[in-house]
Amino acid sequence: METFKRTPMQLFNLPQHFVIPLFQRPYVWKEAEQWDPLWSDIRRVAELRIAEPYREATHFFGAVVLQAQEVQSRRLIAWNVIDGQQRLTTLQIVADAACALLEEADYVKLASQLDDLTHNSEKYVDDGESRLKLRHLNRDGAAFTEVMLAEPPVNYDQLRQRDSQIVAAHRYFSAVMEQWLGSPESPDFADKAEELTNVLLDGLQFVSIELDAAENSQEIFETLNARGTPLTAADLIRNFVFQRLELEGADTDRAYREEWPFESKFWMKEVSVGRNFVSRSSLFFNQWLVAITGEEISPQATFSRFKSWIEHDSRRQMSDILPELQVQAAQYQELSESSARPGGSLNSPQMAFYRMAASGIEVLKPLVIWLYAPGRNVSQHDIDRIIRAAESWIYRRQLLRLSGSNLGRIVADVIAANAEADAEDLADRVIGYLSRLNVTTAYWPGDEEVRNSLTIESAYRRFPRGRLRMFLEAIEDRYRAETGQPQIERNNYPIEHILPRAWKDTWPASTLEAEEERQERVHRLGNLTLLTNSLNSKISNGPWRSKRAALLQHNTITLTGRVVGMTENLEWDEKLIDQRTAELIDELLKVWPVPEGHEGRVIDPQTKAGDWVELKHLIEAGLLAGGDELSATHRDFTSSKAKVTADGAIEFDGKKYYSPSAAGYALRQKATNGWYFWAVNDGRRLRDVRAEFQNAATD
Secondary structure, X not given: OEEEEEOHHHHHOOXXXXXXXXXXXXXXXXXXXXXXXXXXXXXXXXXHHHHOOOOOOOEEEEEEEEEEOOOOOOOOEEEEEEEOHHHHHHHHHHHHHHHHHHHHXXXXXXXXXXXXXXXXXXXXOOOOOOXXXXXXXXXXXXXXHHHHHOOOOOOHHHOOOOOOHHHHHHHHHHHHHHHHHOOOOOOOHHHHHHHHHHHHHHHEEEEEEEEOOOOOHHHHHHHHHHOOOOOOHHHHHHHHHHHHHHHOOOOHHHHHHHOOOOOOHHHHOEEEEOOEEEEHHHHHHHHHHHHHHOOOOOHHHHHHHHHHHHHHOOOOOHHHHXXXXXXXXXXXXXXXXXXXXXXXXXXXXXXXXXXXXXXXXXXXXXXXXXXXXXXXXXXXXXXXXXXXXXXXXXXXXXXXXXXXXXXXXXXXXXHHHOOOOOHHHHHHHHHHHHHHOOOOOOOOOOHHHHHHHHHOOOHHHHOOHHHHHHHHHHHHHHHHHHOOOOOOOOOOOOEEEOOOOOOOOOOOOOOHHHHHHHHHHOOOHHHEEEOOOOOOHHHHOOOHHHHHHHHHHHOOOHHHHHHHHHOOOOOOOHHHHHHHHHHHHHHHHHHOOOOOOOOOOOOOOOOOHHHOOOHHHHHHOOOOXXXXXXXXXXXXXXXXXXXXXXXOOEEEOOEEEOOHHHHHHHHHOOOOOHHHHEEOOOOOEHHHHHHHHXXXXXX
């Protein structure tokens, strides 16, 4: 057994085969847990290399275990992949997706370098053998082979194995890299393309454990994967911190006793982040690093980024950093513990921590850490303004059930953009930054959009229970603030339907249409309230008058008291539900306001033009017309012609196809991206016509 430190180029450079044995588990990596963090690391290293060309930034990608095969080809070395097949498969997919993008952009030299990572030269491959360097003998083989051999640009929807996780990974990395690279005509495309290639060649590092054919690979596999407890990011950081302190000549015993707070039960507790559990100390280090660096950092990269941040500046002394870290850790613990107490009123940052816990997010914690960093000296008034604006941005998006996957990066960008801002200007700058966001994945919704959506939203069914309760508590606290009362106790009070879910027996409607109108309103915001104790089901589902009397007798919550007050001489009906829905929406918009005049305008109706533009749209816009001739652009089919029909189809060989890709597939009999394949008479490909349409729509 020998161990080496390898880059992808060193690992894959020779003509060789890496074989995933039949007994290995299938490919299981996913976007949120693995792909997105890996792409963040690749992008970070590439951007560091662009910004600081003299610095060879790298990222440690993990370990792999390889075993030489007993029977070798005369020309090709062959290895069985004992451990690390998820890493190797993903790296091959990333390299191939990047190669396809660079080939399409006519960056042939860079594309060729990446092709050497994934494909053996034909001169070393026997006739009929695949050129792929990585081979799956398990059920992923067909999907991996198909997507890796598909001609760029890959039309994923036409692949036979399009539902495979392998294909999904290729599609994901192709999309994020294409978005980051931008247009080939942009001035920074060349630099980005070169550094992306360099990172995939030598910016990632493996530990490669290489066994000869006679060694017991199963024993090594079990030792690596089944014994011991994996080190957390906090464990690795602790070891690194005290090694540095020792090198600096510091009193490490004193530092551990007096300045290292992370050994208590609070910090060692595992907390849920999405679907994963991490130690609270590891989570804090990740969020603290985001606040320090202004970068989005994946949980897996927490230690490596901490280490690189320390080592980047030789003037950074751990003995200076540790006291500041201790101060911010103590503040983080205070905010976490106070926000978890059910009683007592909370200040702005404490309430922010409580609302994040109730809503199931962590995204604003780096911002709070950043605002309270030693030496930043932001007034509490401005901190409150920033937190209120950031909450408005987050929770208005949640009210619309918009994606939150990109918000962590926006928070990091806000920090980076304002790292050197004067304290007195900070609130206006942050609020202005959030106001200018104008893409679907990040924009700050305006009043009208929230009101229109929430008016008919089945809130009880659509929002997680903790989040919905938090929204109702926010309204209650606003009502109480008007009369100087303390905030509502955060006791997980039950959410009560005023018009009960089982209403038909005791709240009958006169007609079928009236029944439908009533049922539509059962779960709307205006029909929901909070109670200090659950009502007996008999009372809850009983006639309105008996239910109102019970609410009047037991209620101490303003939110519910106002319902009782507005129905003194009225039955609770659809009209009152609509009226109260509008009132509660107004209160939410006041809890989380937007700057005056802010509308939340979005300039990208869809993220990808291909997801919504069809040929009929181009015809309606006058960019194409029925009868226009199309020519195939592929070198093997340059004489092939097709015709646009007036109803938005492509007619080829006497048949109609309602997408360019379907027509391309009919001609080539293989997966084809028709928007790249077909061109109009003036030489423009359909993708160029589509881009013209999209740009006009955006303008």
